[in-house]
């Protein structure tokens with residue numbers, strides 16, 4: 359069996375993912391989407407910038423001939439070159455380096471550290487050794503990066519006969535981050551051991567759909583189909599992996615069994631609020647009905663003019679390139695969409711000013727949005743452009759989060775409380791069904807690269823649809839609250 363840092367990384371995100379990557383039917387893979395490709399390209403571009411400041415050697419070997427790659431890397435290490443980019447290290451797992459580890463099948467570890475950097479020290483090569491340096495796109499030193507760095511350090515230990523004195527990460531801001539191998543090698547070994555045992559099982563690990571980890575996974579369609587056919591509990595909002603594992607222990611495996619569970623059996627573990635929420639959610643989904651939540655004191659402001667607001671941004675740099683506002687005049691029965699678009703970063707200040715002018719043309723109008731990103735960006739833009747307090751602070755009282763109001767007021771028979779899930783359940787369709795926020799980020803990137811305005815048009819259409827969807831959800835909620843029995 360062959361284990362790479364990439365496989366170990368995927369295992370940490372999802373055990374099933376690592377298993378499928380090794381044994382899954384490749385025909386069931388989703389085609390790579392633009393956002394995944396963009397992340398790969400961004401990582402390579404980041405590596406290029408970091409490497410442009412250094413000189414390095416790269417081992418040469420026939421495509422995918424890892425043994426030849428390892429030999430070429432070893433030759434460079436013996437020569438004592440300063441830096442090696444994309445070296446290849448291979449070793450067999452043995453108990454000297456993986457204490458207490460036993461496996462019925464031989465395991466080979468293959469590692470491709472981004473950089474091997476020469477340091478003083480005593481190794482099999484002479485009075486020098488190498489340390490691994492990983493170049494990562496993230497801003498923060500995530501655990502998975504440190505585990506990968508420790509993985510490379512482990513293989514390097516075998517290759518050079520001495521443990522590297524350290525491992526380093528170079529993150530997006532390009533400040534080096536020290537990874538303590540004393541702390542991270544033991545953790546990596548534990549995860550490695552669990553991973554290799556999982557990969558030796560005959561059963562594929564169970565599916566568990568979680569939006570955060572599954573959204574970017576190339577097995578999503580296949581896993582979602584399985585979860586759907588099994589009516590898997592992970593499709594129920596509020597069922598997290600830890601809650602799921604307890605529900606399994608008490609033999610609650612279906613939406614129906616959860617809907618009929620005893621409050622008193624679950625409350626000691628989950629607490630009152632979560633238990634009520636889980637029971638309500640399962641009952642709503644089982645009976646395909648809306649349930650009014652009991653803590654109902656929901657106020658939705660109303661006015662002849664209403665504004666619906668949605669932002670598209672490049673999240674890595676918090677660049678808000680589109681501030682979309684849908685103006686609904688209820689008296690005149692008209693709707694007008696204002697796409698306040700920055701064609702590059704230098705125009706952001708101007709679009710922010712246009713936004714302020716527009717919302718202050720209607721000082722009484724509530725500004726509806728979905729989730730809290732718009733609030734944080736209003737604060738961020740005000741700070742960035744030193745906006746006088748009287749122009750932005752009162753907006754915070756006018757901003758109304760429709761998502762928060764929905765979740766406070768009702769439990770819906772949906773798989774999530776995202777704008778897409780709720781608006782689609784109400785019958786709304788986006789003109790481009792595959793458009794997403796991540797896709798919009800890619801489109802904006804394409805616009806910057808090519809100057810092709812059709813990318814901007816796609817973003818504007820998507821943003822307008824988000825505003826329209828927010829309008830529909832808010833109107834539905836207003837009407838529903840009027841009918842509330844509470």
Ligand code: SF4
Nearest residue numbers: 372375572575578581
């Ligand atoms: S879609 Fe989700 S459950 Fe399936 S392999 Fe990917 S991350 Fe795991």
